[in-house]
Amino acid sequence: MNAPQKKLGIIAGGGNLPRRLIRHCIDTGRSFFVIAIEGNAASDLVDDTIPHLWIRIGQAGTGFKRLATENVEEVVMIGTIRRPSFKDLVPDMRTTAFFAKIGSKALGDDGILRALIKEIESEKMRVVGIQEVMGDLLAKTGVLTRKKPSKADLDDIRRGVTVAFELGRLDVGQSVVIQEGLVLGVEGIEGTDELIKRCGGYKRKGSGGVLVKLRKPQQDMRIDLPTVGSRTLENAKQSGLNGLAVHAGNTLIADEEDFIRQADKLGMFVIGIEPGDYLEQ
Structure with missing residues (x-):
């Protein structure tokens, strides 16, 4: 007999994956509670x-208290x-104390997220990755598509992997766009969609270029995994790119069947x- 599933707290940002996770919980009968982040x-x-x-992004105390009241045992972000x-954050007391405690770690996304996991788990809730709750997302x-990358595309992928690996190691971003060996742009605070645009x-004239998206080497698999979806494809097509190279087993694909169908149509x-197979020596 299967053990009952633990109540799940869903800390929801933007995109389609939060909606899919909620639908999954409803369809499987799993008890859940959603903390939805305003503006995201x-x-x-x-x-x-x-x-x-x-809640606002600065209301961690309010969110944690409600999750505890709802008897949540596992949390997905x-x-x-x-x-x-920081000007727009308007933190509550718990959030202010959190940033005071982590100090310089607040300068990098990975440092913040690792500290946030510790903070949540100090409330006796276990943080899990969405891939532990829903299968077939990675x-x-x-x-994955009918079209295959050309030799020029593969050369750009190798260049992109080398650059993206270093970007990730420095906790800068997950994505880079390469055309004929030239780095057109690297992901910063604006995110992948704005990078592509x-x-x-x-x-330049010639080969269309490639988006390469990798998980950062030090990144926790439970949070902020690279994610691609229909909007990624739409923006890439509009910007004239030939395709996408994503970190196998480490990148979430929202609605994979629709995603692949759309890529084929475009x-x-x-x-x-596997980045190790493409790193330049």
Whole structure:
């Protein structure tokens, strides 16, 4: 007999994955409670039929207290979060104490997220990755689409992996756009979609270029995994890129069947890669 599933707390940001996770919990009968982050989670993510609380990103104390009141035992943090400036944060006392405690770690996303995991788990709740709750979300190894990368694309992927690996090691970003060996742009605080749009204006004539997206080497698998979806494809096509190379087994694909179907329709390739096979020597 299977043990009953533990109540799940869903800290929801933007994108489609929070919605998919909520639907999964409903379909499987798993008890859950949603903490929806204002200005990030979709306004129609939850309604009166879904147990939830909306909070600002600086209201950690309010969110933790409610999760404890709801007897949540496991927590998933899923969806994109736009990092606010300290001016816009307006933190409650718990959040203020949190930033005072982590100090200089607040300068890097990974430091903040690792500290946040410790803070949540100090409340006797275990942080889990969405891939532990839902299967078949991670990109598989190999070409996923009808179109395959050309030799020029593979050369760009090798260059991109080397650059993205160093970016991740320095906790800068997960993505880079390469065209004919030239780095058109690297991901900063603006995120992948804005990176792709920006690089469209820098492209030269010739090969279309490639987006390479990797998990940072030191990154915890439970949080902020690289994610691609329909918007990634739309922006990449609009910017004239040939395709995407994503970290196999470490990149979340929202609605994989629809994603691959869309890539095929757009005439783009998507390939899941093992970075070690592509690092330049």
